[in-house]
Amino acid sequence: MSDLLLPPELRYADIIKQRQNEDGSELSILNLGPTHPATHGIFQNILLMDGERIVDGEATVGYIHRAFEKIAENRPFYQITPLTDRMNYCSAPINNMGWWMTLEKALNIEVPKRVQYMRVIIMELARIADHIICNSVLGVDTGALTGFLYVFQYREKIYEIYEEICGARLTTNMGRIGGFERDWSPLAFKKIDDFLEEFPAIWSEFENLLTRNRIFMDRTIDVGPISAEKAMSYGFTGPNLRATGVDYDIRVMQPYSSYEDFEFDIPVGKSGDTYDRFCVRNGEVWESLKIIKQALAKMPEGPFHADVPDYYLPPKEDVYNTMEGLIYHFKIVMGEIPVPVTEVYHPVEGGNGELGFYLITDGSRTPFRLHFRRPCFIYYQAFNEMVQGQMLSDAIATLSSLNVIAGELDA
Amino acid sequence: MALETSVIQTKLVDKFDTIVTDFVQQHDIFAFEVDATSIIEVMQFLRDDATLRFNFLTDLCGIHYPDATPDKQFAVVYHMHNWRDNVRIRIKCFLNAENPEIDTVTSLFLGANWQERETYDFYGITFKGHPQLKRILNMDEMTSFPMRKEFPLEDGGRTDKDDRFFGRTTDNC
Structure with a gap:
């Protein structure tokens, strides 16, 4: 043995x-x-x-394992989004949208441009919320509580935007097959505009507080480093990989949801240590803001969902007043939707890296197999090697800069 | 796309002949089956060959096919990604029901370690040569493999969902 x-x-x-x-x-x-x-x-x-x-x-690991893959094999397709919420709960909309896009790929549904742009906006807001948590908490773990309390107000503002769009805050269960459950209200757009106006000043103040702070630099530079080769072998993706100097980003490599329409850079680091991971995430927040601005400026008019009556619930007045509406409503709610027999893999750039959905359908009302490629689970196995020979307090800073989310790790 | 799927297919068939079969394009991913006994050689070739260059193991997971023939009850699926040409492939290895085992690929990709442990944990697929093949998400004392299709989602011994509590018996429901 x-x-x-x-x-x-x-x-x-x-x-x-x-x-x-x-x-x-x-x-x-x-x-x-x-x-x-x-x-x-x-x-x-x-x-x-x-x-x-x-x-x-x-x-x-495994303390909060909730058997999502097993549950998913026993749920109709539209009931699987709440499971994805609870993986990386710091950026739930990215998981939701990733799941809908996987399903749309399997069902061959083309979604309208407006929906794609709305998805981009909400995913980038989620990325900002995710990075706010990771970076400000890294500050807390190295002894700077002020920045955390200061920027957390703006995470709250992002949650208010979610609330305006879908009614929920943390576990959003946002969207439907082919689009959104309702169009965004003018108030939602106003809240996004307000956020874009106020947040940059706050974020640059937060950056000033830490980026060139002597104590912070001493606590993070050369702490928990990993080389690019090791990181790739360990299956690192996302900001943690980019901190080692590899510019792998699925939004650029394999654009989904019209990411190819936007101009943005991929911040990369060099040494793969805690400080570089912090800087890459800071940079990504600025790029996300750029993408949201472009998406808002270019936002086309049009429907907020694809015209797919087989999959998208009809409005309630149709259900009560027309025969077709009632039939479609009944079929969708009972899970009787036409699903081809196929296998798809769809990756999205989650807050922590490549979040992949591997879906196998057998034509029935539930997935035959649904596997989540959870970036946290894959890169957390490198943690032991990264902290060997380091001080205990460095291990805490490394852990926090890796942004390991227990919900995603354990599924 | 610089690397055509036909090139991948030709190179693999030239080198491995009948070990690599059933090439098919599924949506945006080129998929094929590999004989389970040769997975290490095939993956090493895919990774190290100068034109193929599949440098990244994206994902590794198991599947249970209870309705298939006994020699194809389980499958291990590998997703690989060539970052230079941006091509993805899916490799499937079928395993038999009595003794599902396959060689570990931890020697090629360090990241396979926990993913193989997860597959072992949920499907009972043994990875030969794995440095630390023990349960990862479930508790060590567990004896069953919960992602196998015959494993029920809910505990059959639960009493809180007993029909009697709802005024029904199995006879009059």
């Missing part, structure tokens, strides 16, 4: 004894988590420590 299959505490007990006999050093085992405020989620790291320095570690 391989040594690694043993529980870490048994494995480490041998190492501790061995090292004590060799040079008299006293290693110790430390449980970081599962419910430690600094881990920002429920996952445990069992660390072998030499004083304050980490010798080795093992991550124990």
Whole structure:
């Protein structure tokens, strides 16, 4: 039996004894988590420590595993969005839109340009909300609470926009097959405009607070670095990969939802350390703002959903007054929608990287198999290697800059 | 697209002959089946060949086909991505029901480690040569493999959903 299959505490007990006999050093085992405020989620790291320095570690994950893939195999297609909300709950609309786009690819539905632009706006707002959390919390973990409290107001403003669009705030369950459940109200557009007007000043103030802050730089530069080759082998994507200098972004590589219509840059870092990850996310917020502005300026007129009566619920007055409306309503609610037998993989650029949906349909009312490619789950396995030889406080900063979301990690 | 799917197919068939079969274009992804015993050689060739250059293992997951023949009950699916030419492929390896096992690809891609553990955890597919093949999301004490189709979504022993509590019995419902 391989040594690694043993529980870490048994494995480490041998190492501790061995090292004590060799040079008299006293290693110790430390449980970081599962419910430690600094881990920002429920996952445990069992660390072998030499004083304050980490010798080795093992991550124990799965504390909030909710069997989403199994549940998805037993739910009609339109009931799967609430599951995607609860993966990366910091940027739920990206997950929602990714799921609808996967389904539309499987069903061969073309959505109107206006819907695509609306989706781009909401996904970029979600990305900003995601990066606000990650970067400001990195500040908190290195001892700067002010920035966090300051920018969190603007996360609240983004949530108010969600609320105006779909009625929910955190777990949004936004959108339908082929578009949105209702058109955006003038108030929603006004809230977006207000956000675009106020937020840049706040964000640049936040950047000023930390980017050239001596303490912050000392705490983050050369902390938890990873090389580009290692990162690619570990399956890193998103801001964490771009911090190592690789400009891989699905919005550019494989544009979905009309991303090809917008001008934006991909910020990249160089050394793949905590500071670079922070800077890449900062840069991405500015690019997201640019994309939202362009999308608003170019927003075409038109319907807010595709004309697909087989899949899109008819308005209530039609359901009550017309025969067709009632039939379609009944069929959709009962899950009797025509679904071709096919396999699709659709990736979107989530807040943390490539969020992929691998859907296999067999023509029935539920997916035959739905697999989520969860970026957090894939890159978190590199964490142990990234923190070996570092101080415990560096591990906290690394963990927070990787933006590991427990909901996405455990599905 | 610089790299045509026909080139991928020709190169693979030239090198591996009948090990690689059933080439099909599914939406935007070129898919094919690989004999499970040769997965390492095929993936290494796909990664290291100068024209193919599939440098990134995007995704790895298992599938259970309960209605298929016993030698094709399980499948492991790999999604690979060539970042230079921006081409994606999907590789499927079918495994038998009694002893579903396949070689690990952790030697080629470090990121396969946890994804293979997840597949083992949920489907009971054994990855030969894996450094740490133990459960990852479920608890260690678990004995079943919950993503297999025969595993019920809800616990059959639940009493809170008993029909009797709703004034029904199995006879009069």
